Amino acid sequence: MADPGTVTYLQLAEPREVARLVIDGLSTEDIAAALFISIHTVRDHLKMIFAKMGVSRRQDMVATLTGRTPTAAHTAP
Numbered sequence: 001m002a003d004p005g006t007v008t009y010l011q012l013a014e015p016r017e018v019a020r021l022v023i024d025g026l027s028t029e030d031i032a033a034a035l036f037i038s039i040h041t042v043r044d045h046l047k048m049i050f051a052k053m054g055v056s057r058r059q060d061m062v063a064t065l066t067g068r069t070p071t072a073a074h075t076a077p
Contacts, residue, residue, distance in 0.1 A: 018045040023062050 014035065021031045028046075032039045046058075055061050059070040 014041075015045045015049060018042055019049060019061070019065060022046070022058055023066060 014037070017035055018031055021034060026034065028039055028042050031042045035042075046061075049061060050056055053061055053064055055064060057070070062068065063070040
């Protein structure tokens with residue numbers, strides 16, 4: 001389960017939406033387009049989420065947030 005600092009950060013609307021769209025399988029570019037933000041902003045949110053959660057891959061973030069087992073498939077940051 002995510003630590004309280006991660007939960008607090010993810011309570012902000014934009015990072016929460018980025019996390020939700022990653023869980024849905026969208027690419028960085030697709031997330032940026034869906035939220036009308038830059039690719040750099042998406043990457044910044046992902047870096048902050050990863051740091052707060054202590055993970056370094058999307059698969060690990062998704063596994064932690066959903067309780068699923070990480071997959072071997074590679075997903076772009």
